Amino acid sequence: MTPAPKNLMERRNGIALWRQIADQIRFAIGAGEFAERLPPELALAERYGVNRHTVRGAIAALVQEGVLRAEQGRGTFIEERKRFAYPIGTRTRFSEGLKDQARDRRGILLSHSIEIADASTSEALNLARGSAVLRLETVSEADGRPVSRATSYFDPARFNGFEHAYARSGSVTTALQEYGVKDYFRRSTLISARHAQASDLADLKLSPGAIVLVTIYVNVDQQGLPVQYSQTRFAADLVELSVA
Amino acid sequence: MTPAPKNLMERRNGIALWRQIADQIRFAIGAGEFAERLPPELALAERYGVNRHTVRGAIAALVQEGVLRAEQGRGTFIEERKRFAYPIGTRTRFSEGLKDQARDRRGILLSHSIEIADASTSEALNLARGSAVLRLETVSEADGRPVSRATSYFDPARFNGFEHAYARSGSVTTALQEYGVKDYFRRSTLISARHAQASDLADLKLSPGAIVLVTIYVNVDQQGLPVQYSQTRFAADLVELSVA
DNA sequence: TATAGTTGTCTATTGATATAGACAAGTATA
């Protein structure tokens, strides 16, 4: 039995109480804390040490998001399930990693462009300074829900027209195979967390102030040559990263 | 030249404009957008499409955090701090991991207690249901700055008095050696991110609304027996996790 | 030493946030 943590809300910190409580409830749902139905509004008000109307504000926001469904006289019910556990390892692949947790997984190409590589990109892909790179902006979905938003870089000399291959299959793994990369491995992953930027909020269908987990990584082929340099943002309320 | 993105702030979303702007400025600094000095308040107000006083609120918060330093008549300057890269792997150790990045690393014991293990703890440590566990609350510091806040569980039958060993050395590695555990390995790590709780804000000296990276892991000895089950919160503005 | 440019402080007004209480409307159950 949890000892009813009271007054854990911070006031006058620039984040409205109803927003903080909405964030807490969403996170608690992701952690499986509430089975199917939310406690009554008065109980939640007691738990968070606020007025019932403030809790109602939080619930209204989550109903708007589609996380909750309120029924007058009956209660407030949860529309969603637990977080995805996304495995990070030497053989990390989006579709493989979630195959036991979601029926449909696919990537969607938002846009692509050829650019001059900056310092970190050219170093990661082992290209000469000032080389051109192919940049892909993608969203990955699981069961129709946007899970991650990636910015990836490829060497256009080796992977000319890669954007079409990716757009067709919705999978980096499949697209790489079309270019003769039978297998690939993750060399390293850097993980950080921050508030989502406005553009990611829209693509990941998040509410303002949401947190994203950011992974920066390089994938290499069987010869150890870098094939993909990528920065991926995961919705922290929907995904946790599992390092095996 | 960036085309002065105006009016990208969301209003009446439960997050005060000054807080959103503070988050944006902090992120822009991290991305190296401002060299050394922030643009004047009026220019920032123009850029974000808000009143000068609103920008001042954001700057005041960042000064409080130690990110900025304002000097009357001169301008507002950036206090440089780079993030620690904390390596996560099979041989993850706090002091080892930061030894090239900080001169002094140590753990501080905040409190300890004997409790009845809950379901996840007893499973992680391979204990019978309802067994007693030793719980340690600790803070780890690097160069005097609190970097992480951990809640760890040990089997009190095997590690009787472990809290004293830890308090003496400030190191789990050293304390485990006193109990004959010459080496240990990390079996798995689960990583998530959320807003910091009030108690962690104080211990990690964070500002309200700050983000923490949460790692949940089990360490096992050379025989594969679990010795430590732990949940650690890292200040996301100060630390990124590196998976090799 | 002027002057322009910067941050700091004050007053005032409007809208959003949070609290409080009362009661209506709907649901489940004894």
Place this chain on the structure above:
DNA sequence: TATACTTGTCTATATCAATAGACAACTATA
């Protein structure tokens, strides 16, 4: 059907957030 419990709606009040304008205090430099 009566009762307890739940969500929905209304009024009212106090505090915080955001805008607006004016001017003081301080710094760099022409």
